[in-house]
Amino acid sequence: MPEPSNGPGEGPAPPAAAAVASAGTAGTGSPLPQLRIGNGYDIHRLVPGRALILGGQRLDHPEGLGLDGHSDADVLVHALMDALLGALSLGDIGRYFPPDDPRWKGADSLALLERVVELVQQRGWTLVNVDAVVVAERPKLRPHIEAMRAAIAARLGIEAERVGVKATTNEGLGPTGREEGIACHAVALLQRP
Numbered sequence: 756m757p758e759p760s761n762g763p764g765e766g767p768a769p770p771a772a773a774a775v776a777s778a779g780t781a782g783t784g785s786p787l788p789q790l791r792i793g794n795g796y797d798i799h800r801l802v803p804g805r806a807l808i809l810g811g812q813r814l815d816h817p818e819g820l821g822l823d824g825h826s827d828a829d830v831l832v833h834a835l836m837d838a839l840l841g842a843l844s845l846g847d848i849g850r851y852f853p854p855d856d857p858r859w860k861g862a863d864s865l866a867l868l869e870r871v872v873e874l875v876q877q878r879g880w881t882l883v884n885v886d887a888v889v890v891a892e893r894p895k896l897r898p899h900i901e902a903m904r905a906a907i908a909a910r911l912g913i914e915a916e917r918v919g920v921k922a923t924t925n926e927g928l929g930p931t932g933r934e935e936g937i938a939c940h941a942v943a944l945l946q947r948p
């Protein structure tokens with residue numbers, strides 16, 4: 756059996772060789788940062804008599820519905836918090852802000868987000884970016900997306916350009932499609948030098 760060859764004219768080096776060549780550096784001589792990714796999901800019920808707060812913005816639902824919960828029920832910010840905690844395997848927000856604790860009744864979720872960012876920073880990690888998708892039939896979120904990104908970015912301590920917020924409907928399907936609730940999926944990427 757001939758030895759595998761990576762000589763000139765025989766195409767690029769196989770991935771294993773390329774990985775060895777760049778291991779530990781980004782090709783600049785400086786060490787690669789450690790990276791961690793986290794995933795978060797949340798859903799809250801839509802009910803009468805509650806405010807609808809998403810990404811720190813108060814929105815108007817056409818039927819006057821809002822999100823039910825112990826805090827302000829900002830499902831977008833909750834999913835982001837779980838993504839941040841998940842990246843460091845720190846559990847979920849229920850562990851830090853239990854729903855039976857009167858301190859968090861009606862809490863501003865953006866303030867809770869700041870506390871989660873502190874937990875991340877205390878462990879020597881910095882935030883690279885976050886991305887979220889809110890699943891809601893109504894109201895139209897597009898007019899509010901930029902304000903949500905700015906509010907979240909301010910609490911995360913990063914530029915709004917690193918905060919993705921998208922909105923989708925569920926095409927009338929399932930609990931979000933029937934407007935029984937609003938859900939959100941989020942990811943967060945952290946790095947440590």
Ligand SMILES: [Zn+2]
Pocket residue numbers: 797798799824828829830833
């Ligand atoms: Zn929640």
